[in-house]
Amino acid sequence: MKNKNEINFLVKEKQELLAFLFDVLENKSKNNIKSYLINHQIFVNGHSITKHDYLLKEKDQVSVRLNYIKSDISNIPIIYEDDRFIVVDKPSGLLCISEDDKKSANLYHLVSNYVKLKNKNNKIFVVHRLDKDTSGLVLFAKNQIDREYLQKYWNDKVDRYYLALVHGIPPKEEGTIISYLKEDKTHRVYSSKDNKGDYASTYYELLNTKEKQSLLGIKLNTGRKNQIRVHLADMHCPIVGDKKYGMKDHQKNMCLYAYKISFRYGKEKYIFESKECPFVQTIEQK
Numbered sequence: 654m655k656n657k658n659e660i661n662f663l664v665k666e667k668q669e670l671l672a673f674l675f676d677v678l679e680n681k682s683k684n685n686i687k688s689y690l691i692n693h694q695i696f697v698n699g700h701s702i703t704k705h706d707y708l709l710k711e712k713d714q715v716s717v718r719l720n721y722i723k724s725d726i727s728n729i730p731i732i733y734e735d736d737r738f739i740v741v742d743k744p745s746g747l748l749c750i751s752e753d754d755k756k757s758a759n760l761y762h763l764v765s766n767y768v769k770l771k772n773k774n775n776k777i778f779v780v781h782r783l784d785k786d787t788s789g790l791v792l793f794a795k796n797q798i799d800r801e802y803l804q805k806y807w808n809d810k811v812d813r814y815y816l817a818l819v820h821g822i823p824p825k826e827e828g829t830i831i832s833y834l835k836e837d838k839t840h841r842v843y844s845s846k847d848n849k850g851d852y853a854s855t856y857y858e859l860l861n862t863k864e865k866q867s868l869l870g871i872k873l874n875t876g877r878k879n880q881i882r883v884h885l886a887d888m889h890c891p892i893v894g895d896k897k898y899g900m901k902d903h904q905k906n907m908c909l910y911a912y913k914i915s916f917r918y919g920k921e922k923y924i925f926e927s928k929e930c931p932f933v934q935t936i937e938q939k
Contacts, residue, residue: 664713670695671705673715693758694718726763732790733925737799739764739777740792740914740925745906749782749791764793780804784879786895788931789815789911802918808876811916815871815881817857818908818932819890820900822867827858830884834877841897842879844887853877855884866893868933881909893932908932 662677674686674695688694693701696716697709709715730742743749743760750761761779768775777793778800794800803811832844834853844853854874861868867890871881879898885891886898894904910931915924 658719660717660719662715662717664709664711664715666711668709669705670697670702670707670709670715673709674717677715678717689717691758726767729760729763730927732927737795738792738923739768739795740790742927743783743788743791745786745788745931748785750779760791761793768795781807781876783911784882784909786897786907787909787911788906789909790914790925790927791911792914792925799918803916806916811914813873813876813911814913815873816860816910816912816930816933817869817871817881817885818893819867819869819885820893820902821865821890822862823857823859823869823888823890825859827856829874830855830857830888832884832887834880834883836878842877842883844883851875851877853880853884855881857885857888906931 660678662673664673668676671686671690674689675683678686687705690703690705693703694717695702696718697707697713699714699716726741729744731739732742733740741760741764748759751759761777765777768777775795777795778797780792780794780800780803783789783791792803794803831852831854833848833850834842835845835850836842852875856872856874858870859867860870869885869890873880882892882895882898886895891899892907892909893899893902894907895909896907899907908931910927912930913924913926915922915926917923
């Protein structure tokens with residue numbers, strides 16, 4: 654039976670994938686076509702392809718799945734899972750949850766689909782989020798009670814740790830950056846000069862330096878939007894690869910990684926920690 658939500662094309666000559674899609678999908682906008690690649694909706698010979706410069710060969714079959722959401726999380730490490738929580742290692746570039754809910758691939762739907770493969774009645778609940786460009790540990794609750802508890806005490810009882818590779822060297826080996834954050838009409842967050850806005854506190858520790866870059870350990874004392882990115886930029890040590898608050902560099906992904914979450918829940922002490930960081934090999938820890 655023909656799938657009405659899938660369009661298939663046969664490649665007649667060598668061509669880069671994005672150019673080919675522009676040619677065959679004449680009724681779709683360029684942004685629409687690019688979103689198909691980002692959201693894992695383009696398949697070549699049955700394999701999902703997201704690289705726009707992927708080189709097609711003659712007789713390759715290209716499929717466009719119009720209403721497809723990638724359901725497996727084989728490329729997203731599961732750090733911990735039990736009947737209450739699941740913690741996964743989110744890659745940079747993936748939204749935690751999309752604003753249009755089900756139309757774009759996002760971490761929530763990937764993990765939700767994963768738990769439903771075990772039991773269709775399984776659910777997950779969003780406890781917190783990371784910025785799209787931030788990589789690292791994201792915790793989901795598997796029931797509403799645990800979610801409400803963690804969200805209620807998230808800033809007071811949950812410790813969150815990051816690694817950040819930054820340009821420059823901080824003025825002190827360790828310190829706490831404090832400011833009041835506001836957001837302008839373009840959704841850019843900044844530290845206000847009048848001490849009005851949301852109180853934000855970020856602790857940092859210098860771990861190592863090399864070639865005018867520094868590796869910092871970060872502990873959040875508060876959890877405001879873009880807090881770490883703004884505070885490090887304020888210190889004149891913007892995060893490598895941060896295109897919004899940083900400086901121009903050749904780093905593709907932003908070098909901010911949430912590597913550890915810990916909290917006490919009743920008599921239990923939970924510590925979720927990743928031993929691998931996507932950029933630590935760039936500058937070794939001491």
